[in-house]
Amino acid sequence: MKKQTKINYILTLILVFCIGASIPVLTGSSQVTEQHSAKSEVPYCVTSPTVPAQVTFDGETIDLRRYDRRERMDREMMAFTYMHSTTMLLIKRANRYFPIIEPILKANGIPDDFKYLMVIESNLNNIARSPAGAAGLWQFMPATGREFGLEVNDNVDERYHIEKATVAACKYFKQAYAKYGDWMAVSAAYNAGQGRISSQLDKQLASHAMDLWLVEETSRYMFRILAAKEIFNNPQRYGFLLKREHLYPPIPYKKVTVSTSINDLNDYAKSQGITYAQLRDTNPWLRDTSLRNKTGKTYTLYIPTQEGMYYDPKKTEAYNKQWVID
Known part of the structure; x- marks a missing residue:
């Protein structure tokens, strides 16, 4: 009983310290007393997220x-939990991109969980480019x-085309799955290459x-993919509190087909009632100020509509209700 009382006393002291240390931040005060500075340079408490006993990937229990x-x-749970702005931005962007990606994965027989591979590959930044190219x-x-x-060339680069690049990724996943018969091995191969994963599975007898x-x-x-899924499915548990209005809505657009060259995309954008920047934003696969099309392809x-370009929080919908608190 005495031992339990002592433990309770220690825990109470820790709690009081954390609450007291947080007061300057919570009240907006920039004043930190000399006594407090001597005890701690960080005016808040950090806790470790709980690692689940098991998770699933395409129905497989891990x-x-x-x-x-x-x-x-x-390690990955802590990284996602405490990279606050990055993780919050990922959830906001997912509201725009997941509605496009999920149907393509499904139509090609690829597990829905592979959208989280895309999350960690690019941070859902459609114009992301790595130092390696x-x-x-x-x-x-x-x-x-x-x-x-x-x-892929200096005029048109469909790696930046959301739908076409997703279809290409599905082709890769299918090819790799035919070799491994295991989706987690497919995800590892996407990062390291099929040759390396195949050789290591053989060498290590795994x-x-x-x-x-x-x-x-x-x-x-592989664990970043699993951690991303865990955070996206339980954002409030890990401290991410978003409302519907915080999410990025899909951009409504009209489709215009062209089978000839466009000599000046600046002029073309203006003729469509948008800016060149908006044209490039919705069509990032265009890599120059003109579209060269000698073959008649x-x-x-995608031309964003005038109404769709203006943000209306009342019309913003959460693609996944688990992401928001309202």
């Missing part, structure tokens, strides 16, 4: 109780993009990609 898996998941939401390298049917000893980037990659341009 046991996270084993120490190595648990600690790898813990990978581009778009799915971060295709130029040669890989061409291999899976994308046009039955599951998550049990391989790999370079840190790939080792973290048909391209589809």
Whole structure:
């Protein structure tokens, strides 16, 4: 009984300290007493998110109780939880992109969970480009993009085309699944390459990609996907409180098909009642100020509507109700 009383006393002191330390921040005061500064330089308390005992990926239950898996998941959970602005931005962007991506994955027989691979690949930034040259939401390298049917050159780069790049990613996933028969191995191969994952599965006599000893980037990659899914499915649990009006709505647009060259996209944008910047924003696969089209190929341009370009919080809908608190 005395031992329990002592423990309760210590816990009470810790709680009082945390609350007291938070008062300057909560009240908006910039004054920190000399006594407080001597005790702590950080006026708030940080807690570790709880690692779930298990998670699922395409219906497969993944046991996270084993120490190595648990600690790898813990690292990614903490990263997502405390990269506040980045994680919150991801949820906001998902409201715009998931409605486009999910139907394409489903139509191609790819597990819905692969949208979280896209999340960690590009931070849902459709114009993302890595130092190595990978581009778009799915971060295709130029040669890989061409291999899976994308046009990639200095005038048109379909790695930045949301729908076409997603279809190309689905082709890659199907090819890899035919080799491995395991979706988690497919995700690892997307990062490290099929050759490397195949050779390591053979060398290490491993039955599951998550049990391989790999370079840190790939080792973290699989757990980042799982952590992203956990955060997206339970944002409030990890401290992300968003309202519907905070989310980014899909941009309404009209489709215009062209099968000829456009000499000046600045003039073309103006003729459509939008700016060149808005044309590039909704069609980031356009890589120059003109569209060269000597072969007569048909391209589809997305032209945002005038009404759709203006934000109306009353009309913003949450694609996933779990993301918001209202």
